[in-house]
Amino acid sequence: MTDASFSARTSRSPLAHDAEAAADVARAFADLGPEAAGLLAATAGCSPFLKGLMGREGDWLREALAGAPEAALEAVLAAPARAEGAEALGEALRLAKRRVALLTALCDLGGVWPLEMVTGALTRLADLSVDLAIRVLVAEEIRRGKLPGAVPGDEVTGAGMVALAMGKMGAGELNYSSDIDLVCLFDETRYGDQAGEARASFIRVTRKMAAMLSDLTAGGYVFRTDLRLRPDAAVTPVCLSMAAAESYYESVGRTWERAAYIKARPCGGDLAAGERFLRALTPFVWRKHLDFAAIQDAHDMRLRIREHRQLNRPLTVEGHNMKLGQGGIREIEFFTQTRQLIAGGRDPDLRDRTTVGGLAALAAKGWIPAEVAGELTELYRAHREVEHRLQMVGDAQTHDMPVTAEGVARIAAFCGQDEAMFRAGLLDRLARTDRLTEGFFAPGETEALPELSDSARRIVDGWSHYPALRSERAQAIFRRLRPALLKRLMRAANPDEALVALDGFLAGLPAGVQLFSLFEANPALIDLIVDIAGTSPALARHLARNAGVLDGVIGGSFFSAWPGVRVLAEAMAAAMAAEPDYEKKLGVVRRVMKEWHFRVGVHHLRGLVDAFQAAKEYADLAEAVIAALWPVVCAEFARKHGPLPGRGAVVIGMGSLGAARLNAGSDLDLIVIYDAQGIETSDGARPLATRPYYARLTQAFVTALTAQMPEGRLYEVDMRLRPSGRQGPVATSIQSFTSYQESEAWTWEHLALTRARVLAGQGELAAEVEAFRRALLPEKGRGSKVRQDVAEMRARLQAAKPARGAWEAKNGPGRLMDIELMAQLAALLSGSPARGVERQLEAGRKGGILSDSDASMLLDAYRVLWRLQAGTRLITDEVLEPERLGEGARAFLLRETGEAGAEALSARLDLVTGLAAGVIAAHVGDGG
Structure with a gap:
């Protein structure tokens, strides 16, 4: 705020349209000086209304313009609060309105105030008028004994009634002669079974308030008041309960009402109750998915x-x-x-x-x-x-x-x-x-369809029967979208094949309006969909079931650098913290995870990352989910059964998760270890003995990961690597775990431990588990039967899981599982804490277990096989059959493996797997 006078701050002026009217005012206000008198005269020459106000409020205007207009405004706004009773308030507000109207007009026309200060001053008067009217009229109801349970003083907060400012008033943008749009509500929870009586009272208050502000008297009017933005205005009373309003918006609220609530703001009465109502309405106004x-x-x-x-x-x-x-x-x-x-x-x-x-x-x-x-x-x-x-x-x-x-x-x-x-x-x-x-x-015009083959025409004609195209609205949008979609398909490597894949995508969509609107507003997404459909039908099917993941492409940093585990975990934790209940937390973490999972797949598919970077990102994502979700599950479980006894528990990633290398379809190998420190029972509303406490906590965590919710599931979970496998408890005490590993565990369990990694839980316990792992591995690697055990294990694996197809990457001699087994053996024999295949093979080389050439051959085979496996799992979750691959999928796998054609890839696979199998057999036996 500045102390400079009005005249010193004028920077512009109208031109007098009516010279005679201007001359009259110039003479009347000549004492104000040439700048102010000239502005008033020019204004009067354009506005009969303002000329009339100048005559009516001349003495006040001279005083107001002598100093800073902001000070004059504050004085005007302070005066109505001193009025006693409804009648006196009405007249005081009319006086304030005349003076604010005159002052804001002159500050606007003279360039003294910018637009926001002009509309802000008008809005402040409207807020004041509504709030004072509610106070005075509610006080009358209390004096008359019409508000059950209300006492003098409750009128300060409207006794639970609130007026929401809508439209320009809500935004602080009232125009010069604006009406005010209000929605009047009351908090029915304050009145219990007497809410009906309270509603009748608040209806009277609302009607009297509207009349006080709107009625034209000798003093003018305050604001024309419009109450028609309330829910279902044709049949509802002018003031209704918050519960009734919330129920209406949740069930039948329309887009224009959502838009109206962007600007909604409590402006009079119980402002705190109004804010609570608007918070409750957030899911109605602000949809969790992009709403094109x-x-x-x-x-x-x-x-x-x-x-x-x-x-x-x-x-x-x-x-x-x-x-x-x-x-x-x-x-x-x-x-x-x-x-x-x-x-x-x-x-x-x-x-x-x-x-x-x-x-x-x-x-x-x-x-x-x-x-x-x-x-x-x-x-x-x-x-x-x-x-x-x-x-x-x-x-x-x-x-x-x-x-x-x-x-x-x-x-x-x-x-x-x-x-x-x-x-x-x-x-x-x-x-x-x-x-x-x-x-x-404006939607674009519908283009003509490109030329289609008979088979393609039959597919396209069948789209009208899909669930996503049931509604007329979806059909209208899709008719505009379809030509662009088909034209882009014609540019695919194999248009017919891409069309079949797109057909599968459309068939799987449960609804279409949102997604089709998204495509129409963002044509670049059509290219992405065609690319996915033509290359990875599995990813297209995933997208059909989880179309909301496309929000991330449009609304997020989809093509920026990978954020890493910590940032991802913090984002998930924040998203869950914003949700009020446990189920919603589980839903929101699924939404976040699926967007990032989709992003990794798209980046891999389009060559923005290679198979190894994609594997790291999938693993980071899983680790972030576990790190963010574990404390949420623990808190929910503790709410029912008390805090975790003792030092709590840790979640350990095993297998590929522990090695931080997952593919698009990986499940999660987990174990849970706890330390109750001798505490036998939890301390909570429903206490549990320690063992069942941690068992049920673990089951709750697995359910949180695997439960099929509307947003899908997070991951499949495998806990068979826990001590004693399927027969063992799902959660193991630290004492039982260490004792078992030292005296009872099989060699294969020690091999699994080479890749174990703590992902979440109590820090001190996590350090203890890792220290134990590092101490145990060198000791167990010295066992005389280690190689023999691995040979027997290898034989069982190859009998149970033979290679399926020429491009099998995972199972069979010299393939991924075989090489991973050899790498784990190398880590165990050398006593290395390394978890990843490359580092474990290097530990074997440095420890003299593998020669340089053996390590090199295994590593070469592993790299091409991992690229093939990661690409395969992105394309399909079935057995890969090279002869049935589409052209897009085949091209993707050849690009990933760096081969010119299918025959070259087959030959390379035969070569590297044969060499790797020979190396492994030389160290542990031939698996037979």
């Missing part, structure tokens, strides 16, 4: 408004509606709010109530170009200034330009311009707004 279908809803709404108001006419100055017409204010508001609805569910930073703030947030997050946000902001400000001058002429709630040349000339003068310049500038701004917003809203 809102674009079509907004477009339909625009067309209905234009049609209803007969605004579909050529762009001209005369009679143009600055709010609803082509290129008008509402276009910019819809553009902003619709984009906010699309992405605001995932990014709270986009939930700005103001139009200008919303545009800035969208630009900052990359949803719209910064230059578009800047231009629309400039256009919005200019449109609002014209709107204000239209309303200042006669204090009319109008947005229409005058229908006569004379009227247009008056508005031009009010804007400080000659008529020709004003007309040209206005038409240019309207056209620019229309150009920037129309392409976003």
